[in-house]
Amino acid sequence: xxxxxxxxxxxxxxxxxxxxxxxxxxxxxxxxxxxxxxxxxxxxxxxxxxxxxxxxxxxxxxxxxxxxxxxxxxxxxxxxxxxxxxxxxxxxxxxxxxxxxxxxxxxxxxxxxxxxxxxxxxxxxxxxxxxxxxxxxxxxxxxxxxxxxxxxxxxxxxxxxxxxxxxxxxxxxxxxxxxxxxxxxxxxxxxxxxxxxxxxxxxx
Numbered sequence: 008x009x010x011x012x013x014x015x016x017x018x019x020x021x022x023x024x025x026x027x028x029x030x031x032x033x034x035x036x037x038x039x040x041x042x043x044x045x046x047x048x049x050x051x052x053x054x055x056x057x058x059x060x061x062x063x064x065x066x067x068x069x070x071x072x073x074x075x076x077x078x079x080x081x082x083x084x085x086x087x088x089x090x091x092x093x094x095x096x097x098x099x100x101x102x103x104x105x106x107x108x109x110x111x112x113x114x115x116x117x118x119x120x121x122x123x124x125x126x127x128x129x130x131x132x133x134x135x136x137x138x139x140x141x142x143x144x145x146x147x148x149x150x151x152x153x154x155x156x157x158x159x160x161x162x163x164x165x166x167x168x169x170x171x172x173x174x175x176x177x178x179x180x181x182x183x184x185x186x187x188x189x190x191x192x193x194x195x196x197x198x199x200x201x202x203x204x205x206x207x208x209x210x211x
Contacts, residue, residue: 028052035063035078038070046077050087057089064097080105083117083126091126101135110142116150124157137167144174153182156194163202170208180209 031049034041041049068075079099082090094114095101105112115135118126127147131137137147148167151158159182163169172178183195199206 035071035074036067038067038074040071041074041077043077043081046074046081047085050078050082050085050090057093060090060093061096064093064099068097068099075099076103076105079103079114080117083114083121083123086121086123092129095129095133101130101133102139112141113139115139115147116141116145119147119151119155119158122155122158124161127158128161131161131165137162137165138171140173144172146171146173148179149173149177149182151182153185154191156198160198160201163198163205169204179205183209 028049031041031045032053032055034045035049063078064075078090079094081087082094101115102113105117115127115130115137118130135147140146141150143150146168148159148162148169149171151162169179183191183198186192186195199210
């Protein structure tokens with residue numbers, strides 16, 4: 008809501024607060040550039056059926072790949088499941104890079120950042136590359152927060168490389184170094200017990 012209010016204030020002199028969603032959609036369909044704020048407005052206000060988004064990703068997305076990237080990125084950010092799953096069901100590369108990000112990233116990194124285990128699992132089923140790296144040279148596993156045990160478990164169980172390090176030399180064992188709580192220690196111990204290779208690297 009706050010973002011929408013700011014968008015209205017900043018764009019008042021151009022298009023006003025009563026933004027016409029159909030006008031934005033027409034721009035998208037024709038392949039014309041739209042801004043991040045217009046994407047935000049479109050996916051926040053639009054109630055189009057899944058079939059419409061399916062058609063977009065199947066036939067229109069390639070007209071303007073940057074629009075496509077914005078829609079995918081913001082749909083993850085805003086937890087727009089209908090849009091995200093139509094992207095998953097399309098023929099678009101699940102490793103598509105978000106070029107307008109300050110740190111080069113892709114759908115799986117955004118899904119991890121926004122704690123969407125279901126999105127991460129869907130991307131894995133869609134054949135996402137677990138060895139890809141972001142701008143910090145992190146693989147999806149190394150990009151996870153130390154308390155995202157469900158995502159860490161999923162990535163390891165699906166074959167994520169445990170031996171890589173990021174730009175700062177940080178490796179998988181460093182994911183667990185800040186877990187000082189009893190709960191955190193229990194979850195780490197459970198991971199070490201389940202995964203022999205991880206235990207061999209990080210066990211004490």
